[in-house]
Amino acid sequence: xxxxxxxxxxxxxxxxxxxxxxxxxxxxxxxxxxxxxxxxxxxxxxxxxxxxxxxxxxxxxxxxxxxxxxxxxxxxxxxxxxxxxxxxxxxxxxxxxxxxxxxxxxxxxxxxxxxxxxxxxxxxxxxxxxxxxxxxxxxxxxxxxxxxxxxxxxxxxxxxxxxxxxxxxxxxxxxxxxxxxxxxxxxxxxxxxxxxxxxxxxxxxxxxxxxxxxxxxxxxxxxxxxxxxxxxxxxxxxxxxxxxxxxxxxxxxxxxxxxxxxxxxxxxxxxxxxx
Amino acid sequence: xxxxxxxxxxxxxxxxxxxxxxxxxxxxxxxxxxxxxxxxxxxxxxxxxxxxxxxxxxxxxxxxxxxxxxxxxxxxxxxxxxxxxxxxxxxxxxxxxxxxxxxxxxxxxxxxxxxxxxxxxxxxxxxxxxxxxxxxxxxxxxxxxxxxxxxxxxxxxxxxxxxxxxxxxxxxxxxxxxxxxxxxxxxxxxxxxxxxxxxxxxxxxxxxxxxxxxxxxxxxxxxxxxxxxxxxxxxxxxxxxxxxxxxxxxxxxxxxxxxxxxxxxxxxxxxxxxxxxxxxxxxxxxxxxxxxxxxxxxxxxxxxxxxxxxxxx
Numbered sequence: 001x002x003x004x005x006x007x008x009x010x011x012x013x014x015x016x017x018x019x020x021x022x023x024x025x026x027x028x029x030x031x032x033x034x035x036x037x038x039x040x041x042x043x044x045x046x047x048x049x050x051x052x053x054x055x056x057x058x059x060x061x062x063x064x065x066x067x068x069x070x071x072x073x074x075x076x077x078x079x080x081x082x083x084x085x086x087x088x089x090x091x092x093x094x095x096x097x098x099x100x101x102x103x104x105x106x107x108x109x110x111x112x113x114x115x116x117x118x119x120x121x122x123x124x125x126x127x128x129x130x131x132x133x134x135x136x137x138x139x140x141x142x143x144x145x146x147x148x149x150x151x152x153x154x155x156x157x158x159x160x161x162x163x164x165x166x167x168x169x170x171x172x173x174x175x176x177x178x179x180x181x182x183x184x185x186x187x188x189x190x191x192x193x194x195x196x197x198x199x200x201x202x203x204x205x206x207x208x209x210x211x212x213x214x215x216x217x218x219x220x221x222x223x224x225x226x227x228x229x230x231x232x233x234x235x236x237x238x239x240x241x242x243x244x245x246x247x248x249x250x251x252x253x254x255x256x257x258x259x260x261x262x263x264x265x266x267x268x269x270x271x272x273x274x275x
Numbered sequence: 276x277x278x279x280x281x282x283x284x285x286x287x288x289x290x291x292x293x294x295x296x297x298x299x300x301x302x303x304x305x306x307x308x309x310x311x312x313x314x315x316x317x318x319x320x321x322x323x324x325x326x327x328x329x330x331x332x333x334x335x336x337x338x339x340x341x342x343x344x345x346x347x348x349x350x351x352x353x354x355x356x357x358x359x360x361x362x363x364x365x366x367x368x369x370x371x372x373x374x375x376x377x378x379x380x381x382x383x384x385x386x387x388x389x390x391x392x393x394x395x396x397x398x399x400x401x402x403x404x405x406x407x408x409x410x411x412x413x414x415x416x417x418x419x420x421x422x423x424x425x426x427x428x429x430x431x432x433x434x435x436x437x438x439x440x441x442x443x444x445x446x447x448x449x450x451x452x453x454x455x456x457x458x459x460x461x462x463x464x465x466x467x468x469x470x471x472x473x474x475x476x477x478x479x480x481x482x483x484x485x486x487x488x489x490x491x492x493x494x495x496x497x498x499x500x501x502x503x504x505x506x507x508x509x510x511x512x513x514x515x516x517x518x519x520x521x522x523x524x525x526x527x528x529x530x531x532x533x534x535x536x537x538x539x540x541x542x543x544x545x546x547x548x549x550x551x552x553x554x555x556x557x558x559x560x561x562x563x564x565x566x567x568x569x570x571x572x573x574x575x576x577x578x579x580x581x582x583x584x585x586x587x588x
Contacts, residue, residue, distance in 0.1 A: 062349075109347070109375055117347055118375045121367055124340045131344020131352075138305070138327060138350070158368075161337035169329070 003221055007050065011217045014084065015045040019246050020273035021080035025096045028266035032096075035243040035256040037076040039181040039214070040148055043239060046220040047146055048081040056086040059113045065143050066116050066132050070125020071150035071179065072106040073258070079103050079112070087114035123156025125149070126176060130162050133171040133234075144228075147176045152184030154195050160205065166234040167206030174234040175227045176207075179214065181243040185257045202236040214239025246272065281447035284420025287384055290441050291316025293427040294353060298324045304431065305345055307331055307338050307354045315355045315384040315441070335360050339368035339381070346377040351431060357390065358383025358399030358440055362406055373411040373436050380430050381438045386416070387476060387527030388554075388572065389443035391565040398559035399440075404532025406438045407505050413458060414504040416440040418479040419448045422502060425456035433458055442477055444565050449480050450500065459503045461511060467497035470583050471516050473538045474525040475501045478552075478574065482525050485579035496583060501534060512541040521548040521586025525579055527569070529554045550582035 003011070018041045026032030048054070052065040069078050076096070083090045088102065095101040102111050106120025116132075119125045129147040136143050149159065166174050178198060186192050199209045208230045212219040220239070227235040243257070244250030247269045250259065261269065297304045298320055305327045312318040312330070321328040331338045335356050342352035354361070361383040362369070372379055383402055390397045406414050415430060415437060417423040423441065430437040449464060464479060465486055474482045479500045486496035499515050501507070516522050522542060526534040535551035542549065554572050562568035569575060 117343065118371050121371050123336075124343075124368055124371060127337045127340030127368075128344040128347065130337075131341040131346075132348050133344075134329065134341070135345050135348030135350050139348075158334075158336045158340065161332070161334035162340070164334075165331055165337060165341060168332075 001225060003218055008217060011045050011049060014049050015041045015217070016273050017084060018045055018077055018080040020270070021083065021093055022076045023247070023266070023269045023273060025076050025079070025093050026261065028261050028263045031258050031260050033073040033076060033258050034247065034250055034261070035183065035253065035259070036071060036074040036150060036179070036181065038245045038247055038250070039241040039243050040074055040077050040179050041245065042215050042217055043148065043177055043179070043220055044077045044081045046217055046224065048085055050221055051224045052146065053143070056114065059087060063141060063143055066129070066145045068116055068119060068125045068129050068145065068147040069107055070119055070147055071122065071153050072120025072125070075105070075107045075120070078107065078115070082112070082114040085114070088112070122153045123158040126159055126162035127165070129174055129176070130165045130169070130171060133166070133174040134169060136173055137171070142173065144173045144175060147174070149176055149178050151178060151180045151182065151189055151195055151198065154178070155193055163202065163205040163207065170232045171234045172231050175224065175237065176234065177237045177239055179241055180238055181241045183243040183252060183254050183257065185254065187254045198238050206233060207236045208233045209236045209238060211238045212240070214241035215245055283445040283447055285445045286417060286420055286423040286442040287314065287316045289420040289423040290382065290427055291319040293424045294320045295323050297428065297431050298327065301351065301431070302327070303349060303351045305329065305350045305352045307342050307352055309333055309335050309338050309356045309360070311356055311384065315382065317355050335364040336368050339365040339372065339379070342379045343368070343372045343377050346379050351378055351380070353380045353382055355382045355384065357397060358386040358402045359397055362399065362402040362438065366405060369436070370409050373409045376411045376435050378434050379436050381436070382441060383438065384441045385443040386440035387442070388559050388568050389477070389565060391562045391568045394561040395558040400529045400554045400559060401532065402440070403504050403528050403534070407532060407537070411436060412505060413437045415458070416475040416502050416504055418476055418500050418502060419446050419450055421448050421452055422450045422456065426502065429456050429458055440476060446477050447480055449483060459506050459508055461499050461501045461503065461515065463497065463515070464500050465496070465498040467495040469495045469519060470521050470523060470586060471497040471499060471519045472523045472525055472579070473499050473501050473512070473534060475504060475534055476527050478525040478527055481574065481576055482579055484576040485583065488576060488580055489583060494583065494587070504534060504537065507537045507541060509541040512538060513545065516542055516545065516547055519547070521550070521583070523550045523552065523579065523582045523586060525552040527554070527574055529556055531556060548586040550586050552578050552582050
């Protein structure tokens, strides 16, 4: 279904707002996972503000859709979305990584309302998502489980163990999104450790595969809607993205996987996303 | 040696049967298996509850994280493999699950040297050390079939991560049929006044034999079954040791990081003599006979007797 122009404008505004939060949560002179958080801003915006069935007033509602950030270092994007949804007050965003904060460097369910698991040790989120989808099957519930993976992350062997589990158990309520931002911590994926070809691998492992521009809100919404109709197989949406998307000095740069913005860079990035 | 008069049970079989009972009582119980169901005896659960049994193939890392996902949706997953694979291969997946105190039960079958034929790759002699290091983890090691049943049921009732060690071979009953098992509470199996032995698993039986041997020589040995290896209640351990002249620990595990470490630390500052009977920082190997293998690694009645005499000197 094509989005209305209002929906499109709203989701575009939200993605911008998420980037504003990501930049300000990191601040100047301190390291933060800027690149991988900005590459998923549109995907996270569409999931939380268009697609997912969830209730910020009741984070443990049994019928909610689940969202797992397997590439947990991009937590900033998710924290920003949770705050904008109203899971917790926006003020918490300023406490990221402070001792005792509800916002840890990587997602932790017990500390943060709206977080579903413990991710960030890469490669584990897809298996956890499988377990959640299996539980839904046993309980005959129709909630969906969404899981975002990184294209560097899928070098972890456990991802492929999980991909077989998802296909073998026909987990069609499971939708994975590959944030194909082309860059891992140490450099471009094709140079450092090439995990390609992606669609072919997931197809061979028994998944229904789609490919989209991961910054095109309409394409993201279409792919997520189409996934609702896939039966008997899990869905993989390979989303072509740009690491650090929207932040000119960070785009495509491994340095900003976990980089430090200078004062000038920070001011520039902040201004770009200010309302 | 043959012990014809005692009742022998297979802990794996007891485990499999207990899982089925639990499955009937509570539909939150689900079972995950990594292709060893014919040995771990989860095949019994699979037969009765195919919809709540998940073969995940030979992939232990995935198995633990899938269990985590099931637990996060209110299920009580029992994840199974041999001890060595259940704890070693998915160490980080277990660790991450413990950060969240997730309600997963990891069951390591063929613990210690009990998979005597398969050699060093299959024998778990450092599993307790690895699991003890993880915050929030509970570690249970039943001494016999009677206790296996109680422990598996207690683990299912407890809300949090648990690792259970299951013996592969038939072992004699040493614990009482009556009495409730309580996580964290060691039990006195035999009263005595001169020396106290702290043991777990099959080594409780070996300790009993050693105590019987020494009785004839006028040495009175108390035996404590430490079937909860974590958490260890320091106060209880100290009170059980107080008044004796020495302490011996006995375990089918490496001397590093297991029961010996836990007891020695608990008794620090008491001035009590302590000796440990354990695998001396070595890997296992194949043997055609379990008892022969235990003898090779010094886990014998004679070694326990020797250790007791040493602390009494």
